[in-house]
Amino acid sequence: MTKTxxxxxxxxxxxxxxxxxxxxxxxxxxxxxxxxxxxxDCTKDNQISKRYRLADLKAAQKKAKTSKKKxxxxxxxxxxxxAALSGKxxxxxxxxxxxxxxxxxLKHKYKLATLKKASKNLPADVKNYGDCDDAISSQIHTxx
Numbered sequence: 001m002t003k004t005x006x007x008x009x010x011x012x013x014x015x016x017x018x019x020x021x022x023x024x025x026x027x028x029x030x031x032x033x034x035x036x037x038x039x040x041d042c043t044k045d046n047q048i049s050k051r052y053r054l055a056d057l058k059a060a061q062k063k064a065k066t067s068k069k070k071x072x073x074x075x076x077x078x079x080x081x082x083a084a085l086s087g088k089x090x091x092x093x094x095x096x097x098x099x100x101x102x103x104x105x106l107k108h109k110y111k112l113a114t115l116k117k118a119s120k121n122l123p124a125d126v127k128n129y130g131d132c133d134d135a136i137s138s139q140i141h142t143x144x
Contacts, residue, residue, distance in 0.1 A: 035060040042074035046131065048081040048138040057082050057142075076131040077138040079105035084142040094118045101132040112143045 030051045038052055038060035048057075061078040064071035083106050090096055090108030097110055097118035110118075119136045126132050 030056075032056060035063040038078075039064060039071050039074060042077050043071065046073045046077055046134045047141065048077045049141050051142060051144075052081070054082065054085040057085070076105040076135050079107060080135040080138040081142040083107050084109050084139040094121055097136065098122060098126060098132065101135040102126050102130060105131070106135045106139050109143075110139065112140065115140050115143070 030053045033052050033056045038056060041050055042048055057078060061082060064074050064078055087107055087109045090100060090110050092111050092114045094117050097114060100106055115136050122133060
């Protein structure tokens with residue numbers, strides 16, 4: 001007879017064994033949120049500063065697209081947060097993160113350590129004149 005385990009225990013076992021991405025664990029701790037709640041979070045500072053479920057982030061992303069005038073500044077943060085949970089893995093180098101976010105938004109997911117290093121090493125012109133810092137911060141908040 002097989003023993004049944006709680007979902008969290010199974011997810012942790014799979015993540016430890018390398019059969020489940022660590023980002024899947026992040027989504028288990030997120031509570032449901034409305035698109036309006038996520039967009040309110042984002043419009044404060046153009047970053048996603050809390051952990052949300054992937055489906056809720058996608059709903060907020062869809063709503064932001066329909067009202068670009070009101071939520072246009074959130075598109076980079078939302079794209080980066082969605083990529084953190086569902087995107088293909090990017091090259092885990094600081095230069096790859098900076099290059100990608102400097103061209104718009106992070107569309108790949110990166111390791112937390114790489115994102116933190118990239119955030120600390122952003123060139124001044126990239127940090128001051130673009131959305132790169134917001135994109136990186138949104139992915140960091142989504143993964144932590």
